[in-house]
Amino acid sequence: xxxxxxxxxxxxxxxxxxxxxxxxxxxxxxxxxxxxxxxxxxxxxxxxxxxxxxxxxxxxxxxxxxxxxxxxxxxxxxxxxxxxxxxxxxxxxxxxxxxxxxxxxxxxxxxxxxxxxxxxxxxxxxxxxxxxxxxxxxxxxxxxxxxxxxxxxxxxxxxxxxxxxxxxxxxxxxxxxxxxxxxxxxxxxxxxxxxxxxxxxxxxxxxxxxxxxxxxxxxxxxxxx
Amino acid sequence: xxxxxxxxxxxxxxxxxxxxxxxxxxxxxxxxxxxxxxxxxxxxxxxxxxxxxxxxxxxxxxxxxxxxxxxxxxxxxxxxxxxxxxxxxxxxxxxxxxxxxxxxxxxxxxxxxxxxxxxxxxxxxxxxxxxxxxxxxxxxxxxxxxxxxxxxxxxxxxxxxxxxxxxxxxxxxxxxxxxxxxxxxxxxxxxxxxxxxxxxxxxxxxxxxxxxxxxxxxx
Numbered sequence: 143x144x145x146x147x148x149x150x151x152x153x154x155x156x157x158x159x160x161x162x163x164x165x166x167x168x169x170x171x172x173x174x175x176x177x178x179x180x181x182x183x184x185x186x187x188x189x190x191x192x193x194x195x196x197x198x199x200x201x202x203x204x205x206x207x208x209x210x211x212x213x214x215x216x217x218x219x220x221x222x223x224x225x226x227x228x229x230x231x232x233x234x235x236x237x238x239x240x241x242x243x244x245x246x247x248x249x250x251x252x253x254x255x256x257x258x259x260x261x262x263x264x265x266x267x268x269x270x271x272x273x274x275x276x277x278x279x280x281x282x283x284x285x286x287x288x289x290x291x292x293x294x295x296x297x298x299x300x301x302x303x304x305x306x307x308x309x310x311x312x313x314x315x316x317x318x319x320x321x322x323x324x325x326x327x328x329x330x331x332x333x334x335x336x337x338x339x340x341x342x343x344x345x346x347x348x349x350x351x352x353x354x355x356x357x358x359x360x361x362x363x364x365x366x367x
Numbered sequence: 368x369x370x371x372x373x374x375x376x377x378x379x380x381x382x383x384x385x386x387x388x389x390x391x392x393x394x395x396x397x398x399x400x401x402x403x404x405x406x407x408x409x410x411x412x413x414x415x416x417x418x419x420x421x422x423x424x425x426x427x428x429x430x431x432x433x434x435x436x437x438x439x440x441x442x443x444x445x446x447x448x449x450x451x452x453x454x455x456x457x458x459x460x461x462x463x464x465x466x467x468x469x470x471x472x473x474x475x476x477x478x479x480x481x482x483x484x485x486x487x488x489x490x491x492x493x494x495x496x497x498x499x500x501x502x503x504x505x506x507x508x509x510x511x512x513x514x515x516x517x518x519x520x521x522x523x524x525x526x527x528x529x530x531x532x533x534x535x536x537x538x539x540x541x542x543x544x545x546x547x548x549x550x551x552x553x554x555x556x557x558x559x560x561x562x563x564x565x566x567x568x569x570x571x572x573x574x575x576x577x578x579x580x581x582x583x584x585x586x
Contacts, residue, residue: 208519209519209523209561209562209565209566209569210523210558210561210562210565211523211524211526211537211561212523213526213527213529213537214526214537214557214558214561217537217540217541217554217557218554218557218558221544221550221554222550222551222554225550225551226551300429304429304430304431305431306431307431307432307433307434308431308433308527310433310530311433311529311530318433318434318437325441333445334445334446335445336441336442336445337438337442337443337445337446338442339442340434340437340438340441340442341438341442343434343437344430344434344435344438347429347430347431347434348425348426348429348430351428351429351430352425352429355425355428355429
């Protein structure tokens with residue numbers, strides 16, 4: 143009986159469909175990650191300023207994303223914007239917006255932390271050398287900060303990929319949704335299909351996230367200062 | 368904003384809020400236990416067991432909670448293991464949380480400086496005494512900030528339980544939106560609900576962090 147369920151995976155194009163769903167989620171995650179990296183570095187640099195008036199709104203933005211669950215953010219953007227502003231948003235776009243905002247917030251904090259943790263004499267020496275502010279960031283601060291922020295950045299990426307599982311709740315047709323469709327189709331024929339489909343999705347996510355977190359850990363050890 | 372409506376549905380949110388808090392509290396409690404045991408095993412590098420713990424940590428940390436829950440709730444009954452929704456929620460949260468807690472505690476224990484451990488040994492403490500009087504008290508204070516962050520993370524993760532039909536805050540909101548179409552009010556209540564749990568909690572943690580710094584000696 144256990145064997146009958148697993149057969150579904152190899153029947154027709156089921157396995158391919160699951161993979162397609164997985165790539166769909168990964169694409170959303172990847173675009174959001176790229177946006178987050180670009181925006182996160184810029185905002186992270188802005189946040190190193192000592193000006194309290196500039197710091198406050200960014201701090202508030204970060205804390206809002208830290209305190210309120212991502213699923214709630216997805217719901218809020220998904221339902222509030224179309225109802226109140228008459229803008230049609232597809233679930234994919236909502237996902238992209240929320241993930242980019244979240245990633246940017248978290249990444250800006252990572253970048254800020256990395257720049258701030260650099261020894262003070264780095265800034266002072268570069269000023270003494272007569273570098274402009276742009277040159278200072280470009281040649282002195284960012285290359286060093288990159289080393290410190292890449293391992294936590296990879297961790298954040300892993301977290302973002304894991305969180306894409308939530309997208310099924312706002313109706314993005316990603317791997318879980320496809321899995322549910324397959325389960326519905328075969329459920330009466332093979333009762334154990336749910337076990338195998340969810341099992342394989344479990345395995346998919348593990349296959350993507352495990353190498354990433356492994357790399358992050360290795361880099362952390364290698365670059366430990 | 369329709370305040371009459373909000374007052375009308377308040378009882379639903381009250382129940383949902385309690386359920387969220389209850390599940391989070393039980394989950395965090397068991398996760399702490401699991402994390403504590405796993406981190407101790409890893410710190411002392413117990414044979415075989417530490418390998419098993421390692422595998423568990425990797426699996427739990429690298430898969431989404433939603434899929435863990437779906438597997439427990441929809442997958443396992445098909446092969447003969449029946450679990451209630453709340454059981455699944457607690458098991459899922461413990462499974463995920465335990466791995467995060469283990470990492471945190473282990474980092475805390477490893478942060479205790481070598482000289483402290485060596486001095487303890489030189490004083491002739493047994494390994495139990497060493498753990499009880501030297502390592503744990505210091506590791507505890509190192510772990511508090513990360514432990515707090517984990518708790519907040521786990522409380523937030525309870526929103527995922529809506530996927531397995533548990534009537535916590537998120538699911539209640541979804542249902543009410545489906546019945547009354549009062550989207551703004553329902554989502555407003557949802558955000559308020561989470562802020563009511565998480566804001567006081569994170570303020571408490573900030574206070575606690577300041578209180579436990581006593582052990583950070585020689586840093």
